[in-house]
Amino acid sequence: MALKVALIGCGLRGRFHSVGIRSFIRLGLVDATYAAVCDVDESRARAFAEAAGVPWVSTDPLAVIDSPDVDAVYICVPTAAHKELVLRAAERGKHIFCEKPLATNLADVEEMTAAVERAGVKAAVGLVLRHSPILTVLKSRMEDPTLGRLMLIVFRDDQFFPIQGHYGSTWRKDRAIAGSGTLLEHSIHDADVLRWLGGEVRSVSGSIRNFAGHEGVEDLALGRIEFESGAQAQLSSIWHSVLGRPSTRRLEVFFEKGVFFIDHDFLGPIHVQTHALNAEVVTEEEVRRRYLDSLGLTDPLFNDALRYSLEDYFFLKDVCAGRRPFPDFRTALEAHRVVDAIYRSAAAGGAEIAL
Numbered sequence: 439m440a441l442k443v444a445l446i447g448c449g450l451r452g453r454f455h456s457v458g459i460r461s462f463i464r465l466g467l468v469d470a471t472y473a474a475v476c477d478v479d480e481s482r483a484r485a486f487a488e489a490a491g492v493p494w495v496s497t498d499p500l501a502v503i504d505s506p507d508v509d510a511v512y513i514c515v516p517t518a519a520h521k522e523l524v525l526r527a528a529e530r531g532k533h534i535f536c537e538k539p540l541a542t543n544l545a546d547v548e549e550m551t552a553a554v555e556r557a558g559v560k561a562a563v564g565l566v567l568r569h570s571p572i573l574t575v576l577k578s579r580m581e582d583p584t585l586g587r588l589m590l591i592v593f594r595d596d597q598f599f600p601i602q603g604h605y606g607s608t609w610r611k612d613r614a615i616a617g618s619g620t621l622l623e624h625s626i627h628d629a630d631v632l633r634w635l636g637g638e639v640r641s642v643s644g645s646i647r648n649f650a651g652h653e654g655v656e657d658l659a660l661g662r663i664e665f666e667s668g669a670q671a672q673l674s675s676i677w678h679s680v681l682g683r684p685s686t687r688r689l690e691v692f693f694e695k696g697v698f699f700i701d702h703d704f705l706g707p708i709h710v711q712t713h714a715l716n717a718e719v720v721t722e723e724e725v726r727r728r729y730l731d732s733l734g735l736t737d738p739l740f741n742d743a744l745r746y747s748l749e750d751y752f753f754l755k756d757v758c759a760g761r762r763p764f765p766d767f768r769t770a771l772e773a774h775r776v777v778d779a780i781y782r783s784a785a786a787g788g789a790e791i792a793l
């Protein structure tokens with residue numbers, strides 16, 4: 439029987455997922471129906487429902503979660519509201535896609551992870567960079583043993599303070615809702631990517647600064663990460679006021695005998711230089727082709743699907759097949775541990791914190 443899906447939170451992120459859910463159902467790539475949309479703002483929920491042809495519009499997220507007409511819920515509300523909805527969905531045996539960061543603090547993330555694991559529901563987190571073609575191809579290139587040992591990853595992540603422009607909401611300047619600033623809200627992705635590329639983390643140190651002056655919401659964070667392998671990473675996370683830079687990431691990866699750098703976090707060229715002084719550029723088209731090949735997604739439909747949120751395809755497909763979706767809550771919990779330790783280091787004047 440088709441999986442009955444509901445979306446809670448009809449804002450910026452909800453829109454991406456709504457398009458993804460509709461597209462993959464329409465293309466016949468997942469066996470699901472789009473059963474309900476919910477937002478505390480009824481006019482938003484109605485607009486989503488009309489665009490998607492969804493039969494049930496609600497302003498009560500708990501009623502949606504409890505309904506027998508819903509098997510899986512997307513939780514796309516501001517961060518502080520995730521916990522109540524995740525715990526309720528787990529309790530009611532509903533499958534969950536929850537946006538990142540999972541919660542405003544580590545203790546809540548631990549409680550939520552324990553709840554979904556205890557309930558045995560299928561649960562994924564919106565760490566969307568795990569489905570990034572360029573990072574997937576970069577990761578596979580990094581596995582070449584002739585590169586020698588990984589030495590350093592330099593990771594810069596910057597965007598304008600996300601309370602303006604296309605964001606259309608201002609809750610990210612409010613510590614009670616967002617938890618903190620650029621390190622948690624945006625660079626939770628980066629902490630996860632660094633663990634993906636560099637392996638388990640041994641220790642961290644860091645500092646945070648607040649230029650814009652929103653209380654308890656840092657707009658500059660620096661992290662130094664030491665991996666179990668002995669390799670290091672430097673993370674610079676910035677929220678500035680340059681409206682022409684919505685979100686950009688640059689990664690430089692240094693091995694003993696090879697260097698990679700990228701200026702895009704989803705699609706774009708990969709620059710490679712090796713010991714033999716060979717400079718190579720893996721073009722964007724090649725990145726796209728290799729990514730789809732690596733997933734066995736050769737159907738021409740998927741070329742198009744890259745424009746939608748491919749994470750929705752994987753989540754819905756895995757839940758329909760009874761498989762565990764990825765990235766899961768435990769993966770997100772590990773990224774939260776890294777971020778939390780950087781905050782603790784910053785509070786302790788930059789002390790090294792073991793994980």
Ligand SMILES: NC(=O)c1ccc[n+]([C@@H]2O[C@H](COP(=O)([O-])OP(=O)(O)OC[C@H]3O[C@@H](n4cnc5c(N)ncnc54)[C@H](O)[C@@H]3O)[C@@H](O)[C@H]2O)c1
Nearest residue numbers: 447448449450451477478479499514515517537538564607
């Ligand atoms: N994965 C990513 O790359 C990514 C990108 C942007 C945002 N996010 C995350 O997605 C979440 C939502 O962010 P956004 O930018 O879409 O926010 P938003 O403000 O644009 O939208 C949130 C919506 O949720 C509704 N809402 C608030 N509380 C609710 C509740 N209890 N029940 C039902 N509806 C409720 C609001 O009315 C609003 O329409 C945040 O946790 C954010 O960090 C993730």
